[in-house]
Amino acid sequence: MTSKMLTPLALYEQVAEQLRQRIFRQELEPGVWIDELKIAEEFGISRTPMREALKVLATEGLVTMKLRRGAYVTEVSRKDISDVYHLLSLLEADAASEVAGKASDEELQRLKQIHDELKQQTANSDRFFALNESFHMEILEIANNRWRIQLVADLRKVMKLNRHKSLFKQGRIEDSLAEHDAIMQALLERQPHIAMNAVKQHFRNGLEAAV
Structure with missing residues (x-):
């Protein structure tokens, strides 16, 4: 594995981001013990910023610290995924309702550009x-x-531990895009209640695929 030297500025944050991306790419898989010494040596750093980085990931739910055993990539249960999807549904549906009622034309067009590229x-x-x-x-x-925004960002980090399993299921990407179409249409038509329900349906379907 190639050594990646990091700069001193906010070193533990840089280490946390490196590890975060490895977890998201499943180079560090759920349940795997994180070898602090090996990774610290790879990055050319001491164990202090390594431990601080692991604390950051632990607060995000991506790493689980076990007494006298060290740090492990978090394994998410069916209940964990269900709880995360439930909260995301509530928070994002509420946001979509607000956007349908107050967003500018320019903001909606920017959102539509992302949607169009996604397809x-x-x-x-x-x-x-x-x-x-x-x-x-x-x-x-x-x-x-x-x-x-902060709550959703943290919840989505946990959801990424399971994301490949859900969206790679047969037909799920196509269904997800159709659900995004419904959300986008409701926003463009400025229908708060319909937008809210479309987001909730999106997460209900996503949860079924995830578990």
Whole structure:
């Protein structure tokens, strides 16, 4: 594995991001013990920023710290996934309702551009996942509640531990895009109640695929 030297500025945050991406790519799989010494040596750092990085990931739910055993990539149960989807449904449906009622034409067009590009990226999984998340997060940005944005961002990190299993199920990408179409249409027509229900349906269907 190639060594990746990191700069001193906010070193533990850089280490956390490196590990976060490895977890999302499942290079570090759920349940795997994280070898602190090996990774610290690979990055050319001491164990102090490594431990601080692991604390950050633990607060995000991506890493589980076990007494006298070290850090492990979090394994998510069916209940964990169900709980995360439930909260995301509530928070994002509420945001969509607000966006339908107050977004500017320019904001909705920006959102539609993301949606349109998403539909063109079904063959590129990494780009598809990135745009899919951008679509959801753009709705929250337009709604402009920083506490809701923070909560959703953290919940989505946990959801990514399971995302490949859900969207790669036969037909799920196509169904997901159709659900996005319904959300986008409700927003463009400025129908708050319909937008809210479309988001809730999107998450209900996503949960069925995830578990």
